[in-house]
Amino acid sequence: MHILFLTDNFPPEGNAPATRTYEHAREWVKLGHKVTIITGAPNFPEGKVFDGYKNRWYSKSELDGIEVRRVKTYITANEGFAKRILDFMSFMVTSFFAGIFVKKPDVIVGTSPQFFTAVSAWALSAIRFKPFVFELRDIWPASITAVGAMGRSLPIRILEKIEVFLYWRADKIISVTHSFKKELIERGVDGNKIDVVLNGVDLSKYEPAPKKDEGFAEQYDLTDKFVVGYVGTHGLAHSLDKIVEAAELLVDLNDVRILFAGGGAAKAEVEALVKEKGLSNVTLIPRQQKELMPKLWSLCDISLISLKDTELFKTVIPSKIFESMGMGLPMIMTSPIGEATTILTESHSGIIVKPESPEDVARVIRELYQDRTRLDKLATSSAKAAQIYDRKQLAESMLNKMLEIK
CATH class of the missing domain: 3.40.50.2000 (Glycogen Phosphorylase B;)
Known part of the structure; x- marks a missing residue:
């Protein structure tokens, strides 16, 4: 054909x-x-x-x-x-x-x-x-x-x-x-x-990383850091200003970094907010070539997925869910309850947080940072779920x- x-x-x-x-x-x-x-x-x-x-x-x-x-x-x-x-x-x-x-x-x-x-x-x-x-x-x-x-x-x-x-x-x-x-x-x-x-997800290219990519980690000062990453398009649909607010609530955790990697319509707003708040715990990485994405994902200990609190987004499934699974990453999803949250719930691969709630996002990040056993269980479930997709x-x-x- x-x-x-x-x-x-x-x-x-x-x-x-x-x-x-x-x-x-x-x-x-x-x-x-x-x-x-x-x-x-x-x-x-x-x-x-x-x-x-x-x-x-x-x-x-x-x-x-x-x-x-x-x-x-x-x-x-x-x-x-x-x-x-x-x-x-x-x-x-x-x-x-x-x-x-x-x-x-x-x-x-x-x-x-x-x-x-x-x-x-x-x-x-x-x-x-x-x-x-x-x-x-x-x-x-x-x-x-x-x-x-x-x-x-x-x-x-x-x-x-x-x-x-x-x-x-x-x-x-x-x-x-x-x-x-x-x-x-x-x-x-x-x-x-x-x-x-x-x-x-292309499982021939995405798999759990045994360690963070040394080149990226050194370039962005993320060696030995606990990284929570938003990786992908920075769009109007993603309420990334709320993620910046969550980062502000975590400044007391010295080795925790909130990572924004990618580009898009909301990128400038994120950069401006980080500068305005003077946040040293936020790392900004520009859009990378597709073949480098597994190395970029390797920096993350948690994948962060965010959508606006809008009725339509109950029907959306962000593709970064599947790349996160391919990398064996636990996820925090701040999104309306819908098809995407059901995937995380049924696969036991992440935690669902009320959309546009920086306080709740910060709380869950803090909990997982302190409870590595729970974090590891979510990671194992995430990698297992990747086989379905x-x-x-x-x-x-x-x-x-x-x-x-x-």
Whole structure:
């Protein structure tokens, strides 16, 4: 089967959509299928083209047997509604024209979070008479209003109509959470065409680290420190200001460090708050290349996962859960009770804390710092749970769902 896959994020970008798409496509190629990716120049989340790349109208390359075709887009940082929409729409147009020239695809996939990529995939499927698969990674545009970026204005209502159109026209919807499937069914979408393939972790690259990476530890003065790490995109959805407040409550623990690693729309706010409060127990690390992530994770004794106290985020499963499991890290999750918290509870791999509660976060960090036996039990359970979310198995599951409609 020839899979034409449209995504606006792909390696060397290291965010969740890029990682999932690459790791799935790599496994599909190993299983004997052809995969063509259409994407843009890597620039997420800072909106700056990565070294070694240019924002060209068209280029072609290969990565682990995957054919990668990059197209020109309007590039902006991951902030600001109007500019981001221009970014998304530009990729919709250029990816559509690039897709016309891909020879003999059997199925066309468009992935969210934003759905303009899926619009392009649907249009290509319509003119080429091929099945259209919508990989649903987020309920968008509801996530825009959930973080307070916009109210339910006319543009949002228009986007909602496009969203519903895509659900109805898709031959298959691959949802990354059971909650998304449930919501779509409640909105009248045929549940028989919705399958769930959760996110996962590449267990060939992620495993419990026997010690902290010496290079990173020395560079950031984290040798022999007890590190609680927030690793990943610093977005408006993550209430990272509350994590900074929690760090302020832990300044008396001399060898405890709160680590923020990554980039995104809220990165500047975090840096400003840390400077304003004069916190010496907070370590800030910029976004790292994807291949360095296991070494970066090795710095952590606890993985910290944070989401805003918003109804929509009951349905979200942060991908860093699975990387944390791959590394055998215990987790502290400050999030609304929902599908993600259920994963931690059932696997006994972490502790759930009331969202946007710095006092509770600080209290649990203090408790685990003092109770290493409990910490070790959580770590053991976390590593064991990783086997359930092996990316190789999940890639095969998604492939089988697509083969059903070929």
